[in-house]
Amino acid sequence: MPCDTLPELRALESCHDGLRIPPDVTVPLTPRVRALLDLPLFRRLARISQLGLVSLVYPGAMHSRLEHSLGVYRLALEFLARLRHDARFSAAVSEADAAAFVVAALVHDVGHWAYCHPLEDMGLPELPKHESFVRSLIAAGDTGDLLRGAWNLDPARVASLIEGSAADPAGRLLHSLLSGPIDVDKMDYLARDSLHAGVPYGRHFDQDRLLSSLCVDASGTALAITDKGRTAAELMVFARYVMFSEVYWHHAVRAATAMLQRAVWIVRPAIVADRFRQFDDHAFADWLLATTRHTPAAGLAAGLFGPVRRLVKRAATFDALHQPAIHRAVAGRSYAATVEIGTRLAALLTTRCGVAIDPHTLLIDAPPAEREVEFRLTVRERPAAGCGEPAWRPLADLSPVVRSLAHEQFDHLVKRVRIFAPADIAPTVATLPDLGRLVLEACQGADESGNRSGSPA
Numbered sequence: 442m443p444c445d446t447l448p449e450l451r452a453l454e455s456c457h458d459g460l461r462i463p464p465d466v467t468v469p470l471t472p473r474v475r476a477l478l479d480l481p482l483f484r485r486l487a488r489i490s491q492l493g494l495v496s497l498v499y500p501g502a503m504h505s506r507l508e509h510s511l512g513v514y515r516l517a518l519e520f521l522a523r524l525r526h527d528a529r530f531s532a533a534v535s536e537a538d539a540a541a542f543v544v545a546a547l548v549h550d551v552g553h554w555a556y557c558h559p560l561e562d563m564g565l566p567e568l569p570k571h572e573s574f575v576r577s578l579i580a581a582g583d584t585g586d587l588l589r590g591a592w593n594l595d596p597a598r599v600a601s602l603i604e605g606s607a608a609d610p611a612g613r614l615l616h617s618l619l620s621g622p623i624d625v626d627k628m629d630y631l632a633r634d635s636l637h638a639g640v641p642y643g644r645h646f647d648q649d650r651l652l653s654s655l656c657v658d659a660s661g662t663a664l665a666i667t668d669k670g671r672t673a674a675e676l677m678v679f680a681r682y683v684m685f686s687e688v689y690w691h692h693a694v695r696a697a698t699a700m701l702q703r704a705v706w707i708v709r710p711a712i713v714a715d716r717f718r719q720f721d722d723h724a725f726a727d728w729l730l731a732t733t734r735h736t737p738a739a740g741l742a743a744g745l746f747g748p749v750r751r752l753v754k755r756a757a758t759f760d761a762l763h764q765p766a767i768h769r770a771v772a773g774r775s776y777a778a779t780v781e782i783g784t785r786l787a788a789l790l791t792t793r794c795g796v797a798i799d800p801h802t803l804l805i806d807a808p809p810a811e812r813e814v815e816f817r818l819t820v821r822e823r824p825a826a827g828c829g830e831p832a833w834r835p836l837a838d839l840s841p842v843v844r845s846l847a848h849e850q851f852d853h854l855v856k857r858v859r860i861f862a863p864a865d866i867a868p869t870v871a872t873l874p875d876l877g878r879l880v881l882e883a884c885q886g887a888d889e890s891g892n893r894s895g896s897p898a
Contacts, residue, residue, distance in 0.1 A: 445525065446536055449474060449543050453518040460511060463504075464636055468511045469518065473591040474547070482551050482584050486510060488721035492634060493556045494697040495688060497750060499638040502688075506550045512629040517546035519652055520618055520625060529657045533611045541594050542615045545602040546625050551578050554718045555725035559698045560705055562809060563776040567712040574718055576600035613662040621664055622818040622836075623651060623674065631680050634688065642683040646676035658819045659833045665819040666836075675842050678816050682846045686855045696752045696861050699804040700741045704729060706780060707738035707801065737801040753804055753861035756870035759877070761853040767877050770884040771807045771858045778887050779807045785883035786860075793879065794869055802863050803870075808856035816847050 452458065452469035459467040470478075477483060486506035496502045521539055524530040534542075552574035560568055579585065580596040588594045601607040605616045618624055628648060635643025654670025657663075666674055688694070705712070711732050720728065726746040733742040744751035759767040771782065787800035820839055822832040837844050860880070862870050870876065 447521070447539050447543070450518055450521055450525075450539075453515070453522065462508055462511050463633070466512075466515065468515045473587070474514075476587055476591060477544070477547060477584075480584055480587070482578060483507070483510075483548070485719075485721060486550060486553065488723065489553055489555055490722055491630070492638070492689075493559070493722075494701060494745070495634075495638065495691075495694050497697050497745070497752070498691050498693045499640075499688065502634065502638045504633060504637045506553055509630060509633055510547055510550050512633055513549065513625045514543065514547040516625040516629050517543050517618070520655065523652050523655050524657070527656055529661055530614070533614060533657070533661060535611070537594065538611045538615060540592060541598045541602055542618065544588065544592060544594060545599050545615070545619055548575070548579055548584075548599070549603050549619060549626065551575060552718070555720045555722045556701060559701055563702055563706065565705075565709060565712070565776070567709060567714060568717060569714060571718070572604060575603050610662050614657065614664070617663040622816045623655075623664060623666065623677065627681070628677075631677070631684055635680075635684060638688050640684075640688060642687060643680045646680045647673040651677065656821055658821075663819070665821055665833070668820055668822045671820055671836065671839065674816075674818060674820075674836055675840055678843050678846050682851055682855070685851065690855055692755055692758070692859065693752060695806050695859055696755070696804075697745060699806045699859075699861050700745055700753060702776065703780075703801065703804055704733055704738040704741040704745075706776065707736055707741075708732045737799075740802070751864075753802065754864050754867035755859060756862045756867040757860045757876055757880075759858040759880070761856070764877060767880050768858050770881055771805065772856065773809060774807045774887075779805050781887045782880075782883045785887065786880060789879045789883055790870060790873075793873065793875075796866070796869065798862070798866060798870075803866075804861040806857075806859040806861065808858065816843055 448471045449469060452471050455469075457469075458471075459469045462468055484507075489506045490496060490502075491504050491506055491509045492499075492502045521542070524534075552571040554571060557568075557571045561570055576597065579588065579599060585596050588596045588599065598607075598612075601612055602615050602619060605620060607613060607616060619626060628651070631643035631646070632648070633643075635641065650673040651666065651670050654666040654668075654673065656665050656667055658665035708729075716728075717725075729742045730746055733739045740751075743749075744753075759771070761768040761772070771779070774782070783803050783805045784800040786805070787798045787803040790803070791798045816836065818836040819833050820836050822834060824831050837847070860870065860876075861867070873879070
């Protein structure tokens with residue numbers, strides 16, 4: 442089997458040399474893995490928090506992208522240890538491909554910069570997606586030399602597995618292990634984020650059962666599971682849904698996110714993409730505090746990164762089940778359109794309440810159109826009596842639970858439109874009986890050019 446000679450896989454089995462990370466696991470090391478970990482490119486991840494603003498609500502959630510990357514690398518070895526016994530996987534994936542997958546798992550986050558996820562959600566042309574940096578970062582300098590030398594790998598092959606640009610069957614298959622319904626990234630961050638946030642939700646999806654059920658789908662180009670892993674997969678969908686509901690999209694986390702996005706929007710002429718991609722958490726906070734000084738964003742930046750935490754408060758929430766017209770009018774808008782709606786609403790509320798409401802601090806949180814809990818996974822069912830071929834069926838067809846969680850529950854109830862305002866204004870706005878009507882009025886005539894998320898603002 443090609444994977445059997447991979448030094449990192451042998452290190453996993455021997456546990457002779459390694460690093461300890463939570464929760465009580467050893468990350469196996471080889472000399473060439475150690476060399477990657479010692480590079481400045483990788484060390485920077487130790488200064489970038491995995492969850493960013495979540496720590497304002499869950500103080501224990503201070504773990505780094507470095508810790509997460511080590512966990513993903515270890516899970517990549519666990520995936521290989523299971524799949525090397527799958528004849529179709531072994532036939533498709535060479536040792537060089539397996540080594541490229543291991544490196545891809547380890548370096549998949551090197552393009553990250555501080556707080557990049559909430560800022561990328563704004564769709565600003567000034568800020569390219571962090572994934573777009575990975576190819577150039579791992580091909581240049583010491584990193585590229587190390588991959589070509591000690592690993593005997595083309596950095597472009599590693600990048601293609603991360604980006605999903607590989608067109609060959611082995612490349613497509615390995616990309617699905619990195620980015621798919623069940624992948625090494627999600628499996629690590631759900632459990633790790635849950636552990637550090639101090640909540641149980643992301644740790645109860647039976648990782649061992651899922652690992653033992655991994656297989657290759659009928660096409661040979663994507664990861665699938667056997668039917669014995671179906672319940673574990675359902676539990677993983679539930680874990681992801683609850684982590685979004687209670688941690689990633691907690692109302693106070695969304696308040697902080699809205700503040701960060703608006704502050705950056707106000708000073709966006711000062712954005713230099715090449716500088717942003719080098720920011721760690723402290724450098725970004727220093728930049729934002731300095732850049733927003735003497736601007737309308739100064740209070741927002743100070744509330745996030747100053748000596749006193751001061752978040753805006755919820756004035757209203759609208760979900761797709763109970764207020765479908767309002768949710769439909771706001772959700773998925775481009776950031777520019779959302780700012781315009783907020784400005785119009787602030788003017789309407791100033792007239793309605795008789796109190797001046799600053800349009801820079803009346804913030805609308807419009808959920809994106811993308812499905813964060815989408816779960817397209819194929820299940821290999823046991824052959825029926827008298828039939829020698831297994832049946833392949835989508836998990837969503839087999840599980841009403843998955844369909845409900847990924848669509849009705851998440852899209853209708855978790856992805857709410859929220860209106861935030863300063864603490865002294867929010868109670869007044871919250872008590873207005875016609876607030877929904879005012880929101881719809883503010884939406885009328887708002888900029889419709891690129892009005893759905895994902896379009897540049």
